[in-house]
Amino acid sequence: MDAxxxxxxxxxxxxxxxxxxxxAFFSVSPPDNAYLTGFFGSTSGVLIxxxxxxxxxxxxxxxxxxxxxxxxTPVICKGSFDHRLGEHLLHAGVKRAAFDPGCITxxxxxxxxxxxxxxxxxxxxxxxKLREIKEPAEVNCIRAASRLAEESLECxxxxxxxxxxxxxxxxxxxxxxxxxxxxxxxxxTIVLFGARSxxxxxxxxxxxxxxxxxxxxxxxxxxxxxxxxxxxxxxxxRIPGTWFSDIYxxxxxxxxxxxxxxxxxxxTRDVDKAARVVIESAGYGxxxxxxxxxxxxxxxxxxxxxxxxxxxxxxxxxxITVEPGIYIPGQxxxxxxxxxxxxxxxxxxxxxxxxxxxxx
Numbered sequence: 001m002d003a004x005x006x007x008x009x010x011x012x013x014x015x016x017x018x019x020x021x022x023x024a025f026f027s028v029s030p031p032d033n034a035y036l037t038g039f040f041g042s043t044s045g046v047l048i049x050x051x052x053x054x055x056x057x058x059x060x061x062x063x064x065x066x067x068x069x070x071x072x073t074p075v076i077c078k079g080s081f082d083h084r085l086g087e088h089l090l091h092a093g094v095k096r097a098a099f100d101p102g103c104i105t106x107x108x109x110x111x112x113x114x115x116x117x118x119x120x121x122x123x124x125x126x127x128x129k130l131r132e133i134k135e136p137a138e139v140n141c142i143r144a145a146s147r148l149a150e151e152s153l154e155c156x157x158x159x160x161x162x163x164x165x166x167x168x169x170x171x172x173x174x175x176x177x178x179x180x181x182x183x184x185x186x187x188x189t190i191v192l193f194g195a196r197s198x199x200x201x202x203x204x205x206x207x208x209x210x211x212x213x214x215x216x217x218x219x220x221x222x223x224x225x226x227x228x229x230x231x232x233x234x235x236x237x238r239i240p241g242t243w244f245s246d247i248y249x250x251x252x253x254x255x256x257x258x259x260x261x262x263x264x265x266x267x268t269r270d271v272d273k274a275a276r277v278v279i280e281s282a283g284y285g286x287x288x289x290x291x292x293x294x295x296x297x298x299x300x301x302x303x304x305x306x307x308x309x310x311x312x313x314x315x316x317x318x319x320i321t322v323e324p325g326i327y328i329p330g331q332x333x334x335x336x337x338x339x340x341x342x343x344x345x346x347x348x349x350x351x352x353x354x355x356x357x358x359x360x
Contacts (some may be wrong), residue, residue, distance in 0.1 A: 006070035029103035086115030152176035186227035211237035231337030
């Protein structure tokens with residue numbers, strides 16, 4: 001795995017603390033904690049003050065925490081984790097602590113506040129804002145996760161046959177992820193056959209594959225903590241009709257149009273519009289009801305979002321998806337999705353799998 005500069009990340013966060021007039025930041029969000037320290041565990045806390053950086057975890061992760069190369073000090077907690085976090089805020093002499101309110105429950109907040117008498121200041125996206133711009137090593141991790149997912153998909157496509165079930169396909173794909181070294185899927189794998197492909201986020205069922213079926217696969221895996229995301233739409237045996245060829249061509253064109261608009265400084269709303277105008281012009285605007293994309297990193301859905309209401313500017317280092325679709329209830333749907341890295345001079349499509357209509 002490429003080396004990450006955790007000390008630099010912590011220092012950048014400290015600079016933001018000064019801007020928020022806070023003297024500490026705490027987090028109980030696993031992705032944020034992984035970003036700041038390199039620690040991947042289901043339960044952890046990070047406390048950063050101007051003078052120290054602590055990683056709080058319990059006995060289960062003691063050995064894992066002791067092996068970290070980042071400049072944080074591991075603290076093994078017993079009893080109520082949130083109570084201990086409040087005590088550390090108190091003992092550190094913190095007066096104003098920043099936190100992300102979107103990453104903590106009311107119950108956990110109340111427990112910390114019952115111990116810590118200082119001010120808890122909501123600072124939405126304080127750490128997540130740093131995570132929007134990926135370091136080159138992070139882009140490489142996402143690229144590697146995409147390669148692994150694509151190779152796994154190609155392997156499973158080679159086993160497709162009549163009668164294969166959606167959930168069987170999904171299970172085979174997730175097994176390939178694991179077998180090739182991934183931690184697992186980055187989200188619940190979507191495999192939909194035939195008319196069920198009109199469900200943008202449908203769940204795989206025992207629906208068997210038949211000749212003439214659409215095969216929509218939306219998948220991704222986690223590798224070294226970073227996610228990938230990929231969607232391709234195929235047909236099995238034969239194309240189900242000219243209506244399908246038409247909507248596939250529209251989605252293909254819409255995606256290409258949006259990809260061409262991705263560059264540093266571009267407004268995310270304009271990227272969405274670049275895809276949407278093609279589909280609307282074809283008369284299928286009502287059948288494209290979701291956003292065109294989202295950022296990807298330690299989580300599969302990160303900011304910025306790419307939709308008709310978003311108003312963010314893309315910047316070099318961001319990695320986003322571009323995934324327009326058309327979904328016709330009772331008939332079927334098409335979605336094509338790539339991962340795209342925003343660069344200084346434009347963009348790089350990280351996904352290599354062909355988008356030409358493929359008959360399996």
